[in-house]
Amino acid sequence: MFNKVLIANRGEIACRVAATCKRLGVGSVAVYSDADAGAKHVAVCDEALHVGGAAASESYLRIEKIIGAALATGAQAVHPGYGFLSENEDFARACEKAGLVFIGPPVEAISAMGSKAAAKALMQSASVPLVPGYHGDGQDPALLQQEADGMGYPVLLKASAGGGGKGMRVVEKSADFASALLSCKREAASSFGNDRVLIEKYLQRPRHVEVQVFADQHGNAVYLFDRDCSVQRRHQKVLEEAPAPGLSDEVRRAMGEAAVAAARAVNYVGAGTVEFIMTGDGQFYFMEMNTRLQVEHPVTEMVTGLDLVEWQLRVASGEPLPLSQDQLKVGGHAIEARIYAENPSRGFLPSTGTLKHLRLPEAVEFQLNGNVRIDSGVREGDTITPFYDPMIAKLIVHGRDRDDALLRMALALKQCEVVGPSTNIEFLHRIVVSAPFSAGDLDTGLIERHHDTLFAPSEVPKTPALALACAALLTREGGEAHGVSPWDALSHWRMSGGYTQALNWRLVGSDDEILAVFTRDSTSGRADNKQLELFGETLTFDWSHGDEPHAFVVLIGDKRIKGRVFVDGDVFHVFYAGASLAFEWQNLLAHAADAEHGEGRLTAPMPGKVIAVLVEAGAVVEKGAPLLVMEAMKMEHTIVAPAGGTVGEILFSVGDQVTDGAQLLVMEVQPAK
Numbered sequence: 001m002f003n004k005v006l007i008a009n010r011g012e013i014a015c016r017v018a019a020t021c022k023r024l025g026v027g028s029v030a031v032y033s034d035a036d037a038g039a040k041h042v043a044v045c046d047e048a049l050h051v052g053g054a055a056a057s058e059s060y061l062r063i064e065k066i067i068g069a070a071l072a073t074g075a076q077a078v079h080p081g082y083g084f085l086s087e088n089e090d091f092a093r094a095c096e097k098a099g100l101v102f103i104g105p106p107v108e109a110i111s112a113m114g115s116k117a118a119a120k121a122l123m124q125s126a127s128v129p130l131v132p133g134y135h136g137d138g139q140d141p142a143l144l145q146q147e148a149d150g151m152g153y154p155v156l157l158k159a160s161a162g163g164g165g166k167g168m169r170v171v172e173k174s175a176d177f178a179s180a181l182l183s184c185k186r187e188a189a190s191s192f193g194n195d196r197v198l199i200e201k202y203l204q205r206p207r208h209v210e211v212q213v214f215a216d217q218h219g220n221a222v223y224l225f226d227r228d229c230s231v232q233r234r235h236q237k238v239l240e241e242a243p244a245p246g247l248s249d250e251v252r253r254a255m256g257e258a259a260v261a262a263a264r265a266v267n268y269v270g271a272g273t274v275e276f277i278m279t280g281d282g283q284f285y286f287m288e289m290n291t292r293l294q295v296e297h298p299v300t301e302m303v304t305g306l307d308l309v310e311w312q313l314r315v316a317s318g319e320p321l322p323l324s325q326d327q328l329k330v331g332g333h334a335i336e337a338r339i340y341a342e343n344p345s346r347g348f349l350p351s352t353g354t355l356k357h358l359r360l361p362e363a364v365e366f367q368l369n370g371n372v373r374i375d376s377g378v379r380e381g382d383t384i385t386p387f388y389d390p391m392i393a394k395l396i397v398h399g400r401d402r403d404d405a406l407l408r409m410a411l412a413l414k415q416c417e418v419v420g421p422s423t424n425i426e427f428l429h430r431i432v433v434s435a436p437f438s439a440g441d442l443d444t445g446l447i448e449r450h451h452d453t454l455f456a457p458s459e460v461p462k463t464p465a466l467a468l469a470c471a472a473l474l475t476r477e478g479g480e481a482h483g484v485s486p487w488d489a490l491s492h493w494r495m496s497g498g499y500t501q502a503l504n505w506r507l508v509g510s511d512d513e514i515l516a517v518f519t520r521d522s523t524s525g526r527a528d529n530k531q532l533e534l535f536g537e538t539l540t541f542d543w544s545h546g547d548e549p550h551a552f553v554v555l556i557g558d559k560r561i562k563g564r565v566f567v568d569g570d571v572f573h574v575f576y577a578g579a580s581l582a583f584e585w586q587n588l589l590a591h592a593a594d595a596e597h598g599e600g601r602l603t604a605p606m607p608g609k610v611i612a613v614l615v616e617a618g619a620v621v622e623k624g625a626p627l628l629v630m631e632a633m634k635m636e637h638t639i640v641a642p643a644g645g646t647v648g649e650i651l652f653s654v655g656d657q658v659t660d661g662a663q664l665l666v667m668e669v670q671p672a673k
């Protein structure tokens with residue numbers, strides 16, 4: 001076994017590899033870019049070397065820099081993870097030349113499988129079944145058109161050097177072929193520096209089923225069973241599971257053996273995945289081989305109880321495979337969900353920003369025998385940058401069977417809390433509990449076909465969520481020293497022995513304004529009596545802190561609700577019953593009136609810049625009239641009149657920088673009529 005391994009990657013996979021190194025007593029070396037100096041993978045490795053700028057091309061893709069780092073630290077081997085240099089034959093060759101072991105297959109195997117077209121030709125000669133199509137050398141547009149016409153539409157155009165779904169174009173009819181070919185070639189050339197294409201018959205409602213294979217340097221090769229990765233968006237995996245549901249023993253064995261045959265055909269060594277596409281009748285066809293560890297490898301680890309990174313290290317250091325085919329068994333069922341910083345309702349656009357609050361279900365990282373596992377490359381306070389894949393974590397569950405795993409996954413997703421970037425957590429939950437996914441009725445069109453249900457607006461009950469937000473607000477405003485009387489920041493009317501306070505909210509992501517009226521009546525002889533009026537209903541109301549940070553227990557009407565509220569400025573993120581809603585407190589009177597004196601203070605809700613002054617001193621304005629616009633963090637924020645009145649002195653002008661809480665202008669509030 002090696003003494004020290006350099007991990008030429010970042011994020012969760014670098015952390016994942018480091019965990020196995022640690023368990024085996026192997027030293028680990030991280031590399032990092034400017035953007036990752038404080039990243040988790042740097043913290044978990046024994047040593048770390050800076051390799052360049054934030055862009056991958058200036059750091060994680062710099063072959064000489066990474067080889068230099070390995071040599072400088074005395075690492076004997078390099079683990080490339082996935083993505084980046086993992087399938088780069090020049091990198092594998094450079095490692096070899098520098099006397100470093102590349103933890104992956106031989107250069108020839110990477111190169112044989114690197115071109116989908118060449119790989120298919122090879123598989124054909126190894127009698128591995130192929131999707132009907134054209135993968136020849138001839139690339140003349142007229143020839144390609146003729147081939148497509150011959151196989152019948154729809155067809156799928158793929159970049160031969162492709163990956164990550166890039167370049168793929170579905171062509172519905174002959175007339176569309178020429179322009180699809182141009183756009184496929186254009187994307188292929190810019191993404192992979194190679195515009196060779198191949199054509200496949202576009203299969204209807206297929207499944208993506210892949211087989212994990214492993215081979216050693218002594219001629220042994222086994223399959224570690226299958227995974228179903230049919231749930232995809234834009235040809236990218238979203239949920240993966242092992243074993244693939246509904247395969248007969250015969251099909252399972254036939255696929256496993258075909259995958260091993262594929263690996264043997266290229267003298268494969270190490271971990272690899274043979275991807276098949278499967279039709280409804282159980283026919284399967286070779287699609288491509290990924291010559292590296294796959295993102296979804298944990299589901300295989302969970303059902304086999306094996307650490308695949310350990311196997312990689314053992315095989316790379318020359319040991320034989322730890323187990324033979326007949327010693328390998330599947331136990332139970334595992335599902336993985338990829339939690340991304342992205343916006344499903346906006347075409348899965350990546351989202352960036354600081355993870356201000358990050359709470360994942362209780363789990364042990366990389367454990368093989370538990371029920372919930374989280375592989376993550378970020379911690380609370382870390383930032384999802386635009387430079388790399390916006391994955392936050394992989395959530396993996398194991399159950400005794402698929403139904404058990406489904407329940408655990410649904411529950412675990414409901415325990416995830418993220419404040420900062422948008423995420424796909426709710427979307428993942430919807431898929432997991434959807435009828436087709438629950439029934440194991442899987443195919444690659446699942447997300448599109450169930451678009452209406454999966455993307456429907458969320459219907460979280462608002463009363464309990466708002467009650468939690470009100471509890472957090474009343475606690476904050478009542479309990480913190482503001483240098484003023486605790487209740488001054490809230491709109492209130494005093495009565496003897498009690499208060500009535502108006503709490504104005506806006507549902508974040510909408511224009512919906514919601515008014516909650518809190519009453520506290522402690523008139524003589526009666527116990528402290530609190531009520532909350534919401535949506536026209538007056539309910540008894542009380543709250544206390546839960547036993548964890550941000551936790552509240554709220555009594556509203558006859559309900560007792562447990563939830564958590566993460567407060568970010570005036571935005572209250574409520575996590576309740578597995579749902580999350582954010583409400584912004586409309587801090588009206590904090591900016592405004594001390595009504596008794598008929599004079600108002602309007603203060604900046606955040607540090608920023610004044611970008612517009614909309615009124616002049618002396619102007620008479622109505623309640624809600626826009627007075628001044630500020631900008632902070634590229635977001636505009638309009639300061640409105642908290643009540644009708646007359647504008648007094650305006651204390652800043654356009655372009656001025658103001659600090660949080662600074663008074664912006666003075667207002668004479670009209671006494672209520």
Ligand code: ADP
Pocket residue numbers: 082083084162163164165236237290293294295296389
């Ligand atoms: P998997 O089957 O393991 O999910 P993917 O093809 O989805 O494999 O890609 C795995 C990782 O590699 C992802 O992080 C993806 O962004 C990255 N990746 C895949 N292909 C490329 C490529 N051609 N260039 C850069 N990154 C890629």
Ligand code: ADP
Pocket residue numbers: 131156158162163164165166200201202203204206208232235275277287288444
């Ligand atoms: P990549 O290198 O981008 O992973 P693949 O060839 O593995 O490309 O295909 C990615 C996905 O596209 C598959 O998982 C499957 O969902 C879909 N796909 C690929 N080939 C076909 C086909 N012939 N018919 C229908 N869908 C296909």
Ligand code: MG
Pocket residue numbers: 164275288
């Ligand atoms: Mg693929």
